[in-house]
Amino acid sequence: MKYIVAILQPDRLDEVLQRLTEKEIHLVTVTNVLGRGRQKGIAEVYRSHKEAGSLLKKVKIEIAVNEAFVKPTIEAITEGGRTGQIGDGKIFVLSLDECIRIRTGETGGVAIG
Amino acid sequence: MKYIVAILQPDRLDEVLQRLTEKEIHLVTVTNVLGRGRQKGIAEVYRSHKEAGSLLKKVKIEIAVNEAFVKPTIEAITEGGRTGQIGDGKIFVLSLDECIRIRTGETGGVAIG
Amino acid sequence: MKYIVAILQPDRLDEVLQRLTEKEIHLVTVTNVLGRGRQKGIAEVYRSHKEAGSLLKKVKIEIAVNEAFVKPTIEAITEGGRTGQIGDGKIFVLSLDECIRIRTGETGGVAIG
Amino acid sequence: MKRVMTRVAGLGLAILLLGILPVFPAHGDEVAVEAAVAAVPPAPTVDTGDTSWLLISSALVLMMTIPGLSLFYGGLVRKKNVLSVLMQCFMITCLISVQWVLWGYSLSFGPDIKGLIGSLDWFGLKGVGLEPNADYAATVPHQAFMIFQMMFAIITPALIIGAFAERMKFMPFVVFTLLWATFVYDPLCHWVWGVGGFIRKMGALDFAGGTVVHINAGIAALVSALVLGKRLGYPHKMSPPHNLPFSIMGAGLLWVGWFGFNAGSALGANGLAASAFVVTHVATAMAGLTWSIMDLIFNKRPTVLGIISGAVAGLVAITPASGFVTPLGALGIGAGAGVICYLSVAFMKARFGYDDALDAFGVHGVGGFWGAIATGLWATKSVNAAGADGLFYGNPGLVLIQLKAALITVVYSLVVSFVLLKVVDLVMGLRTDEQEERIGLDLSEHREAAYTMLD
Amino acid sequence: MKRVMTRVAGLGLAILLLGILPVFPAHGDEVAVEAAVAAVPPAPTVDTGDTSWLLISSALVLMMTIPGLSLFYGGLVRKKNVLSVLMQCFMITCLISVQWVLWGYSLSFGPDIKGLIGSLDWFGLKGVGLEPNADYAATVPHQAFMIFQMMFAIITPALIIGAFAERMKFMPFVVFTLLWATFVYDPLCHWVWGVGGFIRKMGALDFAGGTVVHINAGIAALVSALVLGKRLGYPHKMSPPHNLPFSIMGAGLLWVGWFGFNAGSALGANGLAASAFVVTHVATAMAGLTWSIMDLIFNKRPTVLGIISGAVAGLVAITPASGFVTPLGALGIGAGAGVICYLSVAFMKARFGYDDALDAFGVHGVGGFWGAIATGLWATKSVNAAGADGLFYGNPGLVLIQLKAALITVVYSLVVSFVLLKVVDLVMGLRTDEQEERIGLDLSEHREAAYTMLD
Amino acid sequence: MKRVMTRVAGLGLAILLLGILPVFPAHGDEVAVEAAVAAVPPAPTVDTGDTSWLLISSALVLMMTIPGLSLFYGGLVRKKNVLSVLMQCFMITCLISVQWVLWGYSLSFGPDIKGLIGSLDWFGLKGVGLEPNADYAATVPHQAFMIFQMMFAIITPALIIGAFAERMKFMPFVVFTLLWATFVYDPLCHWVWGVGGFIRKMGALDFAGGTVVHINAGIAALVSALVLGKRLGYPHKMSPPHNLPFSIMGAGLLWVGWFGFNAGSALGANGLAASAFVVTHVATAMAGLTWSIMDLIFNKRPTVLGIISGAVAGLVAITPASGFVTPLGALGIGAGAGVICYLSVAFMKARFGYDDALDAFGVHGVGGFWGAIATGLWATKSVNAAGADGLFYGNPGLVLIQLKAALITVVYSLVVSFVLLKVVDLVMGLRTDEQEERIGLDLSEHREAAYTMLD
Numbered sequence A, B, C: 001m002k003y004i005v006a007i008l009q010p011d012r013l014d015e016v017l018q019r020l021t022e023k024e025i026h027l028v029t030v031t032n033v034l035g036r037g038r039q040k041g042i043a044e045v046y047r048s049h050k051e052a053g054s055l056l057k058k059v060k061i062e063i064a065v066n067e068a069f070v071k072p073t074i075e076a077i078t079e080g081g082r083t084g085q086i087g088d089g090k091i092f093v094l095s096l097d098e099c100i101r102i103r104t105g106e107t108g109g110v111a112i113g
Numbered sequence D, E, F: 001m002k003r004v005m006t007r008v009a010g011l012g013l014a015i016l017l018l019g020i021l022p023v024f025p026a027h028g029d030e031v032a033v034e035a036a037v038a039a040v041p042p043a044p045t046v047d048t049g050d051t052s053w054l055l056i057s058s059a060l061v062l063m064m065t066i067p068g069l070s071l072f073y074g075g076l077v078r079k080k081n082v083l084s085v086l087m088q089c090f091m092i093t094c095l096i097s098v099q100w101v102l103w104g105y106s107l108s109f110g111p112d113i114k115g116l117i118g119s120l121d122w123f124g125l126k127g128v129g130l131e132p133n134a135d136y137a138a139t140v141p142h143q144a145f146m147i148f149q150m151m152f153a154i155i156t157p158a159l160i161i162g163a164f165a166e167r168m169k170f171m172p173f174v175v176f177t178l179l180w181a182t183f184v185y186d187p188l189c190h191w192v193w194g195v196g197g198f199i200r201k202m203g204a205l206d207f208a209g210g211t212v213v214h215i216n217a218g219i220a221a222l223v224s225a226l227v228l229g230k231r232l233g234y235p236h237k238m239s240p241p242h243n244l245p246f247s248i249m250g251a252g253l254l255w256v257g258w259f260g261f262n263a264g265s266a267l268g269a270n271g272l273a274a275s276a277f278v279v280t281h282v283a284t285a286m287a288g289l290t291w292s293i294m295d296l297i298f299n300k301r302p303t304v305l306g307i308i309s310g311a312v313a314g315l316v317a318i319t320p321a322s323g324f325v326t327p328l329g330a331l332g333i334g335a336g337a338g339v340i341c342y343l344s345v346a347f348m349k350a351r352f353g354y355d356d357a358l359d360a361f362g363v364h365g366v367g368g369f370w371g372a373i374a375t376g377l378w379a380t381k382s383v384n385a386a387g388a389d390g391l392f393y394g395n396p397g398l399v400l401i402q403l404k405a406a407l408i409t410v411v412y413s414l415v416v417s418f419v420l421l422k423v424v425d426l427v428m429g430l431r432t433d434e435q436e437e438r439i440g441l442d443l444s445e446h447r448e449a450a451y452t453m454l455d
């Protein structure tokens, strides 16, 4: 099992979620985050003072999947999240040792979906 | 050492924190997140327009523990977080390679608690 | 590759980011979190009612790095984040199996930076 | 779909008919209104300055409830319950306005029945026209007086919300509010302000509603806190105010609106209005300052929740006195309000352990009581010849009269509020179930969320 | 750096000159003004009470737009677009104020040309002095009447924002607004309220702007929703109101401010003002209540977005009727508004599928239309001798006149708004590109973010 | 527990005594008040329309500070400091109100001593009764004039907060404010508006407080920015406004409230009030528009922070001129304010590098100075016979007088503010320590947090 974390442009979230659905990956957790990356982003301007804007709004999604779903997940995120502009974000894949469904107490691969 | 991530119903957080305390697991980090799962949740209605409501408010907790505490932690979360309804969430267990206490620089198992 | 997660005092974030920059670690993702730790924090008072204040505002940063950067990253965080007071937070190091840059589809060590 | 459409059509028709219905009574009192209007042109008594002041005062008092009080209270609750509080305030505004037009005004100010209640002669505002009613206000249209009083009838039940916030079901709340307005507020209003009302005849002074509004609402608040019981997790596992800036904004609007409440009660733009305006402001400022000093003494730091609570306490306390005291008297009343309400909120509540969620009793009940007594201390005929002298001006008797009026209010409000709550509880159940309270009333009672998380 | 400085200097100079420029016309009309002022001291006609009421009413109507309406709308959009809505409201306030001073007031109220438009004789407020203009308001300074009307000219285009929110580019919006004010609002205003205006002469009743303001803006809203097309993801992938407390706050301020709008339209602090104040309040309360009942029937739960929408619908519907109906008539109008606007928002919009983002058409267009008809039903001379009797008072003819006036407004607003939108679209393009819409207008159009995430 | 109770009891007693104390002076001036009141009934001079206008204007000016200015400023700071700003505004309101009643009003408007200061004869409002004081306002109760002026005394120090926001300790702030009100505001107020005041006698025009309020506060702001030094991380590591909608809401309320400030300064509901109302609105709109154009030129996009800053600059600039200029003159003044304040905020501040956190100097100091000069340019007796003609009406001398008055204000405010700040710094230390500044003033100074994160 893998624990996939991806950082996205906020306005790509809808697209990514839809691509995931198309690949039957329904379960996702979403968090508002701020990111510092290569992208300098759209600089905000307040009373003519340009914000260095080092921290940009991003969205983080987390998805736990069985091995078979790793590739489709990455594909869905890459396709839905890509604009080709700097700042599109990253996908990180970590190993997941165990997964428990709180409601039933089920564990492992069956609990993940 | 393990890094335990759990997604909970927001209204179960208090209960879970209390169960954790009872098992002497004090250190927790909490984040507001949105989740898409099997649960369709309480649909919100705005001017008679029902929100598809695909993203529901959830709470994520993260706990780094030594091996001995893995089972009690999972138990505490499962007991405190379970309502038996769809949407109760999941627990994910990842391997933790290292842990450092910023204040003292201590590392490993002693730093975790 | 490692996935480094650190919990910080909010007012140390700027300092930590700067130390990271000095060590050429530019890419970071930041999240608002709440933490329960040993620190009892500055207790808030509302109409003379002292808040137990078990959950304190913290900031979480996540950094994916190649092995060579693990030590500098930890140093930067430790130096920038340390006040010597209880509540300074922790650094957690997890193994990272894979990293993909969404924009280009690059993978592995080259995608991380 | 078709079923929905049929329902819609049927319903639309039904309500339209209902909408048209009012025309019949309207026809009924057309003569009366016409007569009244016929009388208006020659009526030399409507003063434009006084009318201007009473109308804007009415607008200010509405602003006290929405958005003033609703923000003040809304900011203090948890994020998951903010809409429920805002909804309660808004619903009260709508509901009581209609009740007041239909029977509330008539019960309160209509032709007196044995000093106890107004008759229903003015049902649907029959005979309440545009000419002045000299019994109440000789220089403004009667309807202007009526609408000014309506705003008081609205804010009073809204104050009670502070006690039962975060745990009362919505439909029982609506029923309770309607009953309470009719059986508690309207009679009390008649006693104190109605021509022929028996407390009015006792000689008790209540310029702008210390007893009718604040003691009354404060006591009903205490009763509902006790009947409903504590919120889950109270007192140790509650989270703090979810949006203090909202509360501060609300407090600011309350302060501004309260000039309409108190100085508007002069029912004209004259010296008395100016005096009421000044003492209202001075007492409020002093009470805010005093609460900050108490904060400094007990918690080492003045807090912003403290200073706004103090200001509201000052506004409450000066209310009955606002037409009778000098600015220096107002300093005294404000200082007293700051000390006394602070002690009641910080120590008395903790001591007795009731869950008066937003301190509706601690501020309005206790502050209102202090105001009633304080009027008996500082009132002076030098400010208002129609008033009376108080203890500090050589007439200790006034304090006793004030105390009597206050106690009657306490007892009546306590008993009837209790009965009404128990009745509604029996029939509908007042309290949300545990699961819903945990989820929060916004979602469980209204299917809405106050804020979104994503963009 | 140097280049910037030169630019600054040059520009500063240019604008300073521009700033000084107005002095020349000022010199031009100095004589007129002086003459006017010379006439003031003896003028016994300025009534201080009426003037006080009209000035504060003007302030209240400004408060309806900023912060009232802007908060109401701002709370309903997504987080990433809230500033764009607030900016549009603020910009309209600035822009139309200047337009009104220069030519808007003259076109609307200036000396009549064939019943169709005012002449430009009052360009730059030439001759609009401090003495009363008896044609419009005999007891207040002419400039007070002018500024009161200005506030109406401001809020009307601001209402339209609700339809095209979240997807219109800013500069085309500015151009469209300026054109619309000049070619739609000003002529209509002249027709209905200007001395000599042809709808005014038809005998149609519109006390405070049902046709001029609400039907007019509502129709323009519908047109812009259709011309601009749906937002990306509409209707299934939209997120809910980002900050409902803002909207509730805004609704409260709208309600309070609307007293200036309607009761201020009596142009004096008299019985008629009091009557307008009362019926405004009553209809609003009733409409809020009615919407809640509809919510209860169709969705099982009263919602707070529902009750505030109902209240606004009630305010809209009572507007044309506010000087002509009794409080009971107001109950009827309010109930009708609640039902009809509910149905239009909940079913009609879904049925036809246009994206009227914040229901500007559903509430203002539909509610305004209902108000125009309802005035024809419930109007009675017993309230206002200068008015007329409606259907329920034995005069069915009035309904037809009202209908005619409403339809003329609909047609004119529809056609001209459509043409103007199409022209601006052709020249500048109305709609943001997809990428910018996704990012949100705050950042893409204004380079600002409404909220920060960290401390 | 027992110790606490004893302390409470002792303290309660002490403060109650303190509360009762005021009665003694009250007894003292009872005669005066009574005499005054005795004189009221026959006094035919209180005009209800004028009184209505002055009272509502006073309420509007209070609304400018709370919630207006406090929201405007509160939205612009970082999340961790918002309460500290709101608290400072609220504390000033309470503190200065009490100061004004005790000695502030007497120093400012009391019987003149050599043109320099009022005597303490009116300490505790002795002799300030309900009859008009013809020296200041012949048609309204003297206390109404007093309370109207109090609101000005409140907002002036509140403006300064913008400069030292996010880094000043609370207790020293309180002490500084009290000293500044007494030693800077009160004397200046006397000079310009007090009967016998020497600037007043110079013939300088300041209708509603350009020098006394804005230049004065602006200069004190600059001085405090310099004395306190820059915030940590300024200018590169600051985060943007934490809640722009709050600031926009605040700006809207400021605009609405400013009608009370300027048109209320006519001290009656007459042609002059209408004129002041109109020019205030027009200049503000023009300044907002102008700032947007500057934004467009320099940053390619109009911003909402820009347009509201421009509007406030316009309000500031028109203040001294508001009783003396035509609407076209107001367009000129507004345009000038937009350009000049824009340049000062965007370029001058960056150039000189002082940390005027929220541009209190850039907007109020610079805008106030421009307003003083502009009054000398556009003033015309055709608007106000009691005024004077300016440069554009053939009298260049007025500019010089205006300049002189402005410069006296600058020098006095600068020197005394500096001395007071240094003294307070020496005794208590003005600035929070680094750690506390980093944590944020809300938590470190007040032990409160503005917002919660969880439900």
Ligand SMILES: Nc1ncnc2c1ncn2[C@@H]1O[C@H](COP(=O)(O)OP(=O)(O)O)[C@@H](O)[C@H]1O
Binding pocket: A007, A034, A035, A036, A037, A038, A039, A056, A058, A085, A086, A087, A088, A089, A090, C027, C028, C029, C030, C062, C063, C064, C065, C101, C102, C103, C112, C113
């Ligand atoms: N190594 C990393 N560790 C943590 N977060 C990262 C890392 N790399 C990228 N991110 C996150 O992804 C976001 C986008 O990265 P950026 O470098 O701007 O784009 P791109 O991947 O297209 O070069 C950043 O703002 C940051 O939040």
Ligand SMILES: Nc1ncnc2c1ncn2[C@@H]1O[C@H](COP(=O)(O)OP(=O)(O)O)[C@@H](O)[C@H]1O
Binding pocket: A027, A028, A029, A030, A062, A063, A064, A065, A101, A102, A103, A112, A113, B007, B034, B035, B036, B037, B038, B039, B056, B058, B085, B086, B087, B088, B089, B090
């Ligand atoms: N595989 C997963 N990856 C990421 N988040 C998940 C996953 N499964 C569940 N979640 C999170 O847990 C929440 C609850 O899951 P849901 O499927 O609704 O409940 P249940 O586990 O009771 O079937 C989801 O809203 C989502 O945030």
Ligand SMILES: Nc1ncnc2c1ncn2[C@@H]1O[C@H](COP(=O)(O)OP(=O)(O)O)[C@@H](O)[C@H]1O
Binding pocket: B027, B028, B029, B030, B062, B063, B064, B065, B101, B102, B103, B112, B113, C007, C034, C035, C036, C037, C038, C039, C056, C058, C085, C086, C087, C088, C089, C090
């Ligand atoms: N084992 C852990 N698991 C999850 N979060 C932790 C853990 N230990 C510490 N934290 C986070 O770090 C914060 C600081 O920890 P605390 O114990 O107060 O300080 P210190 O590390 O200086 O002893 C906590 O509030 C919590 O958010």
